[in-house]
Amino acid sequence: MHEVTYALDHLTLRAIESGQGQPETIIALHGWLDNASSFNELRKHLTNFHFVALDLAGHGHSDHRPPGDTYYIWENVSDLLSLMDLHGYNKVTLLGHSMGASVAVLFAALFPERVNRLYMIEGMGPPVYDEKKLPQLMAEAILKQKRLKRRTLRPYPDLESAIKVRMTxxxxxxxxxxxxxxxxxxxxxxxxxxxxxxxxxxxxSINRMTEKQVMSCLKAVKAPVRLYLGLDGIDMSDAQARMDQLEKLDVIRLPGNHHLHMDAEPALRIATDINNTLV
Known part of the structure; x- marks a missing residue:
């Protein structure tokens, strides 16, 4: 296991890589405000694959986007395409958690010929705006952007304080x-x-996709999809319409919360399922 650097035209992304030389590449995309280390537990059981856990832009060891650039979710899709083209990854398997699952499914929809299989954990598409509330929500987002420029965050006095905050x-x-x-x-x-x-x-986000646009993307996915949901995870009771758009979907419910892939038992079960299906 070692760190790898991807120098794209507009920024540098970094990742934790293992299994270099294995024929099948899995690119793992973490959730919002997490980083590549969120896949450490899964990695233990996926030794037969070239496993690349990426720090998305603005996270972990990867660069922040330049001033004036946005963090819209489709920017991550563009980054992923640039990374794959730069390093000759013609076709890969994508593994995404939460926000990373949204990036993965959008990539699989836009570039279906580049995705072998799609594994999603606790996520199956980006959040959307209520169209009736669009002007209000966009205005609030713009005002929050202006206020953030004046905001400073208080640092932690020691690592233990940061660890305790992340645990709770x-x-x-x-x-x-x-x-x-x-x-x-x-x-x-x-x-x-x-x-x-x-x-x-x-x-x-000031600008977001509509539900119809998300549905259209889900319908365009050609790769087989496995969706892993924690029994104590996010509420997916209203997600059936999205699930219905995916032609090849299997849903697997496991013990755990939104970060079930970081716990030993569900991580082993997810990895075992990947090992058994990714052949």
């Missing part, structure tokens, strides 16, 4: 998982420890 966030994770995320996700200077992630990631 909205979706709790184990201490080991929190340590992995913090190790890759914080920077240290004379003021203390602060997150590496770009503070602009905290902003709501």
């Amino acid at each position: 966030s909205r979706w709790p994770v184990s201490r080991q998982s929190a340590e992995w995320l913090v190790e890759r996700g914080v920077k240290h200077d004379e003021t203390g420890y602060s997150w590496c992630s770009d503070h602009r990631l905290m902003l709501p």
Whole structure:
């Protein structure tokens, strides 16, 4: 396992890579405000694959987007295409968690010839705006963007404080998982420890896709899809219409919350399923 750098034209992305030389490449895309270390537990059981866990732009060790650029989800799709073209990944398997699952499914829809299989954990498409509330929500997003320029975040005095905060966030994770995320996700200077992630990631998107657009993308996916949901994860009760758009979908429900892939038992079950289906 080692770090690899992808120098794209507009920014540099970094990833944790293992299994180089294996014939099948899996590119893993993490969730919002997480980083490549979120796949450390899964990686243990996927040794037969060239496994590339990417830090998306603005996260982990990857570059932040330049001033004036956006963090719209489709920018990650463009980054992924550039990365694959640059390093000769003609066709890969995508594994995405939450926001990363949204990036993966959009990529699979736009470039179906480049995706072998699609594995999604706790996510199956980007959030959308309520069209009736669009002007209000866009206005609020613009105002929040302006306020963020005046906001400063207080650093943590030590690593332990950051670890405890990460363990007890909205979706709790184990201490080991929190340590992995913090190790890759914080920077240290004379003021203390602060997150590496770009503070602009905290902003709501000014522009989002509509539900009809998301549905159209889901319908365009040609690769077989496995969707893993935690029994205590996000509420997917209203997602059946999205599921119906996917021609080749299997849904697997496992013990755990939104970060079930970071816990030993569900991670082993997910990895076992990938090993059994990705042949």
